[in-house]
Amino acid sequence: MHPHFVDYAIIAIYFVFVLGIGFALRGRMKTSDDFFLSGRSIPGWITGLAFMSANLGALEVMGHAANAAKYGMYVNHFYWLAAMPAMCFVGVFMMPFYYGSKVRSVPEFLRKRYDEKTRTLNALCFAFMALLVSGIDLYAMAILFQRLLNWPFWASVIASAVVVAIYIYLGGLTSSIYNEVLQFFLIVFGFLPLAILGLKAVGGFAGLKASLPNPGYAHTWANIWHAADNPMGVNWVATIFGLGFVLSFGYWCTDFLVVQRGLAAKNMASAQRTPLIAAVPKMFFPLMVVLPGLVAIAYSPVRQLLWDPAKGAYNYNQALPVMLGSLYPSGLLGLGLTALLASFMSGMAGNVTAFNTVWTFDIYQTHINPGKPDHHYLSMGRLATVFAVVVGIGTAFIVLHFNNLMDYLQLLFAFFNAPLFGTFLLGMFWKRTSAHSGFWGLLCGILAAATHYTLYHFHYIHYPSDMAANFYQAIWAFAVCFCVTVVVTFFTEPRKEEELVGLVYSLTPRPKTSNLPWYERPSVWAIGILALCAVLNIIFW
């Protein structure tokens, strides 16, 4: 890749703007609510785009393009099956609880619904993961830019980390959200030409289908009935229940990183619309991510660049960067690189803001230093930001030396989300679920996931592919958590119903939407999104 001055100028301008936004927000961070929750004042379209961008890090973008090159259109499931139903569910059914209960974090909701030990278990797991994952984003970014542009690893890590630290220190969650919105538009403008030029290069959709190495690549659903039929080794059970239900619902409904953006919304209707607004661009994202991945493997000049003779295989992970380098002239190249950089940085920023909220409220304020005035916790939030960034830098350097660590860390993430979804599902929809059961269910679910993974890793159990193993592991962890929670509930006292108002579906008045015009009602949005998603699934069957 040979960038010119103009490309570097585009990247530099991005840094200036990101810092500028932070400085512009500096004076408005007066209370902990301002810093951690944006004062609950952000319009729905902004929280919606931030909701999506918080999820869509550079690792996902590059990873999905790589998977598209390797497995074909099956990857669409990660956008359609895996995200749409879950996002609609969170908007229509779960946001009323999150936003209505006025909690400041997901663990805090668990305290209200269950008890303190459930909250603490979740807070510790989540804080730990958020810290480590932010380092992964730094590492991945620095490695990529070292490879593409010969930027020294340590310089990229420290420069990006410092910029993120500054803009979050100054502007808190609002800075993070605003930069996520910027990231969203940069990704759209940065990668859409890749799809356009890519299709032109292979001769449109017809040409693309003709040039794909395997006809199954052009179909999202066609080869899913048996694992052996599709290149990923995953059958329909694993896909629908593992990916489509447990993993996706577990992530979208309970991961504080995304939920936090909904909590910042200015009112209930905006909070409910947040995931629904996010679902619309998310639905069309395969155009910018899956399509370039398919083109990478179909278009021979790019395919040849991906071939690694030393390994005798394609370097699928390089699909997106190689596409950028092959099709983008200078100017647009700078924009594409900035889009990637923005995604990495805002991915890190999202983890840092989620961490500093969970640390300050669920760990520090609860167990270490309660009862202090509000500005004490605001200062702690800023301190936690710096701490998180320093740990992130450390993690990036550790992963540099043990890069299998990256896979292990991402796996750990899955240990926590799948069972947590079981805890939430029972907590929100069954008033009988007792306080103790939350903790034991969650703990057993996590242990079940760890056990399953260990058995698979040491070959005591077998699956056709790692991905299949992940999906079944999620199903298993969810099921264990669910069952243990139910069983423990029957042996323990339920919570008093008056305490659960606003936390359980049957005890909470539904938010009034009858006074809203039809195009503002969350349920209408949800139905529209699912219908549109169904149409896309049919077109790309």
Added chain:
Amino acid sequence: MGLDIRLPIGIIFTVYGAILIIYGMVADPSIFQEKSLGVNIDLWWGLAMLVFGVFMGALALRATRHSES
């Protein structure tokens, strides 16, 4: 929260659009033959970004004018 995000977004895309348009006009046309299949993508996409940037900035300015009036 005080700062209307549409304003910085409007400005940055206007700036990016202008940069791309100018570069698209002054750059050696052979780079577009080599990379973007003969299409002067910098020029066209720069134009698209400029339009978007101006549109966003206009929305932001209109909003501040409404709240002041």
